[in-house]
Amino acid sequence: MAVLKVLNRIGFIVFACVASVAWADDGDAASQSTVAASNSPYPPLHLTDSRHTPEQIKHGEYLVKMADCFTCHTNEAENGKAFSGGLKIDTPFGSLYAPNITPDKKTGIGNWSNEQFVRAVREGIAPDGSYYYPVFPYNYFNKMSVRDVLDIKAYLDAIPAVSQRNHPQEMKWPFNYRVLQLGWRLLFFNFSAGELKSEPDRSASWNRGAFIVEGPGHCALCHTRLNYFGVPEKSYYLAGAFVEDYYAPNITSQGLKLLNNRQVANIFLHDEMPTRAKLGGPMKEVEHNSLRFLRDNDMMAIADYLKSVKSKSPPVEVEINRSFSHVKGKKLYQSSCAMCHRNQLMGAPGIDKHVWNILLDQGRDKLYEVAIRGSGNMPAKGGCDACSNGRVKAAVDHMIFLAGKNRAAHTETPSKRVHKLKPR
Numbered sequence: 001m002a003v004l005k006v007l008n009r010i011g012f013i014v015f016a017c018v019a020s021v022a023w024a025d026d027g028d029a030a031s032q033s034t035v036a037a038s039n040s041p042y043p044p045l046h047l048t049d050s051r052h053t054p055e056q057i058k059h060g061e062y063l064v065k066m067a068d069c070f071t072c073h074t075n076e077a078e079n080g081k082a083f084s085g086g087l088k089i090d091t092p093f094g095s096l097y098a099p100n101i102t103p104d105k106k107t108g109i110g111n112w113s114n115e116q117f118v119r120a121v122r123e124g125i126a127p128d129g130s131y132y133y134p135v136f137p138y139n140y141f142n143k144m145s146v147r148d149v150l151d152i153k154a155y156l157d158a159i160p161a162v163s164q165r166n167h168p169q170e171m172k173w174p175f176n177y178r179v180l181q182l183g184w185r186l187l188f189f190n191f192s193a194g195e196l197k198s199e200p201d202r203s204a205s206w207n208r209g210a211f212i213v214e215g216p217g218h219c220a221l222c223h224t225r226l227n228y229f230g231v232p233e234k235s236y237y238l239a240g241a242f243v244e245d246y247y248a249p250n251i252t253s254q255g256l257k258l259l260n261n262r263q264v265a266n267i268f269l270h271d272e273m274p275t276r277a278k279l280g281g282p283m284k285e286v287e288h289n290s291l292r293f294l295r296d297n298d299m300m301a302i303a304d305y306l307k308s309v310k311s312k313s314p315p316v317e318v319e320i321n322r323s324f325s326h327v328k329g330k331k332l333y334q335s336s337c338a339m340c341h342r343n344q345l346m347g348a349p350g351i352d353k354h355v356w357n358i359l360l361d362q363g364r365d366k367l368y369e370v371a372i373r374g375s376g377n378m379p380a381k382g383g384c385d386a387c388s389n390g391r392v393k394a395a396v397d398h399m400i401f402l403a404g405k406n407r408a409a410h411t412e413t414p415s416k417r418v419h420k421l422k423p424r
C-alpha cells in the first residue's frame with residue numbers, strides 16, 4: 001500500500017524531525033461533500049451531542065478531512081473502524097502504532113479534557129507529560145488556532161466510540177525513551193511560532209492557501225526534500241522530493257507554470273492530472289481521504305498560494321554506487337510516467353508489446369535518451385528534475401518489462417498506435 005510506504009518516510013522524522021501539520025478552517029460545511037457522499041470512509045455523526053453545536057462539529061470534521069487524521073488513525077488495510085487506531089508505521093527506529101482517538105472512555109480519548117487535547121495536537125505533549133514522536137505531525141498542526149483544534153475535538157466527540165486497545169509502541173532502544181524527543185523538540189520545534197499569521201499584503205485567498213498548505217495539509221512532508229535530520233529544507237520548499245522512490249513533483253510556481261489556477265484546483269477536485277489521467281501513486285491516497293473533500297474556493301486558494309511559491313530546484317540525486325532495478329523503476333513509472341503512458345495521452349506510446357518492439361528497434365539507448373532529454377510532448381525525465389539518469393532508465397526498463405507482458409490485452413489496434421509515434 002502506497003500510503004504505508006509514505007509513512008515510512010515520515011518515520012525518518014521520528015527521531016529527527018519534521019515540520020508541522022496544520023489545516024485550514026472553514027465556514028459552512030454544508031457543501032462539502034457532493035464528492036464524498038458516495039464512498040466516504042467517514043463515520044456517521046451524533047449531531048445531537050449537547051456539549052457542542054452542530055456548526056462546531058461540522059467545522060471540526062472539515063479540518064479533520066484537511067488534515068487527513070483518518071489515514072494514520074485508521075487501520076484501513078485490516079478493515080479497522082474509523083479513527084480506532086492500529087495503523088503500524090515502520091521507522092528506522094522501530095514501529096509506531098497510531099492510537100485510538102475515538103471517544104471511548106477506556107481505550108480512546110473520551111476522558112480527555114480540552115486542555116489535554118489542545119496540548120497534544122498543538123504541542124505534542126501527552127496528558128502524562130511525555131513527548132509524542134513527531135510522526136504525529138503536531139508541528140504542522142500548531143498552525144491551527146486553539147479554536148480550530150477544539151472544533152476537531154468536538155468532531156471526535158461526535159463519532160462512534162470504538163473499544164480497541166492501543167498497541168504498545170515498539171521503538172528500539174534508546175528511542176523508546178520518549179524523553180529523548182526533548183532534544184529534537186529543542187532543536188526543531190518552534191514552540192512560540194504557533195498559529196499561522198496572515199500576511200496583510202496578500203489576498204485572503206492566498207492567506208487561506210498558505211494556511212492549508214503549511215498547516216493541516218502538511219504538503220511539505222512529501223513535496224520538500226528532507227535534510228539529514230528529516231527536516232524539510234527551506235530553500236527547496238515544495239520543489240519536489242522522493243517519497244520511498246515515488247516522486248512527489250515540484251508544486252511551486254516553477255513546477256506548475258504550465259497550468260492555470262483552475263487546472264491546479266482540478267487536480268484535487270477530480271483526482272486527476274491536467275492530462276486527464278488519474279493520479280497514480282501516494283497522492284491518490286492523500287486525496288482519497290482528504291483533498292477531494294475541500295470546497296472549491298479552498299482548492300483555488302491552494303492553487304493561488306502554490307503558484308506564488310519560488311524555490312530553488314533540488315539537485316539531481318547522487319548516483320554513486322547505486323544501481324536501479326526495474327522494480328525501483330516501477331515506483332517512478334507509477335508516480336511520473338504512467339499518467340501519460342498507461343493511457344496513451346498526448347501521443348505517448350502505450351504499454352504494448354508490439355509498439356515497444358518497434359521502439360526498441362532504435363536501440364535501448366535511444367529510448368533512454370528521449371526519456372532523459374524529453375521530446376515533443378514528452379517532458380524531460382517525466383518532470384522529475386531531481387531524478388538521476390539511472391533512475392529514469394530504470395523506469396524505461398520497467399516500461400519495456402510491462403510491455404513485454406502486455407500483448408493479449410492490446411492486440412486490436414497496434415498499427416494505429418504505431419502511426420501516432422513520430423518518425424525519428
Ligand code: HEC
Pocket residue numbers: 010063064067068069070072073089096097098099100101108109117120121126131132133134135136137141152169
Ligand atoms: C502522519 C500520521 C498521523 C496523522 C496525519 C495524524 N496523526 Fe495523530 N498520531 C499519530 C501517531 C503515530 C501518534 C502516536 C505518537 C506517539 O505515540 O508518540 C498519534 C497520536 C495522536 C494523539 C494522542 C493519542 C493518545 O492516546 O495519546 C491524538 C489525540 C492524535 N494523534 C490526534 C490526531 C488528530 C486530531 C489528527 C488530525 C488533525 C492526527 N492525529 C493526525 C499519527 C498521525
Ligand code: HEC
Pocket residue numbers: 006212213217218219220221222223243246247248249250251255256264267273279280281282283284286291302334335336
Ligand atoms: C503523502 C505524501 C504527499 C502529501 C502529504 C502530499 N502530496 Fe502531492 N503528490 C505526492 C506524490 C507522490 C505525487 C505524484 C503523483 C502521484 O504519485 O499520484 C503528488 C502529486 C501532486 C500534484 C500533481 C503535480 C504534478 O505536476 O504532477 C499536486 C498539484 C500536488 N501533489 C499537491 C499537493 C498539495 C497541495 C498537498 C498538500 C495539501 C500535497 N500534494 C500533499 C505526494 C504527496
Ligand code: HEC
Pocket residue numbers: 275332333336337338339340341345346347348349359362366367368370371375376377378379381382383384392395396421422
Ligand atoms: C506528459 C506526458 C508524458 C509523461 C509524464 C511521460 N511521457 Fe514518455 N512520452 C510522452 C510522449 C508524448 C511521447 C512520444 C514523444 C515523441 O514521439 O516525440 C513519449 C515517449 C516516450 C518514450 C519513447 C521514446 C521514443 O523513442 O519514441 C519513452 C522511452 C518514454 N516516453 C519514457 C518515459 C518515462 C520513463 C517517463 C517517466 C519518467 C515518461 N516517459 C513520462 C509523454 C509522456
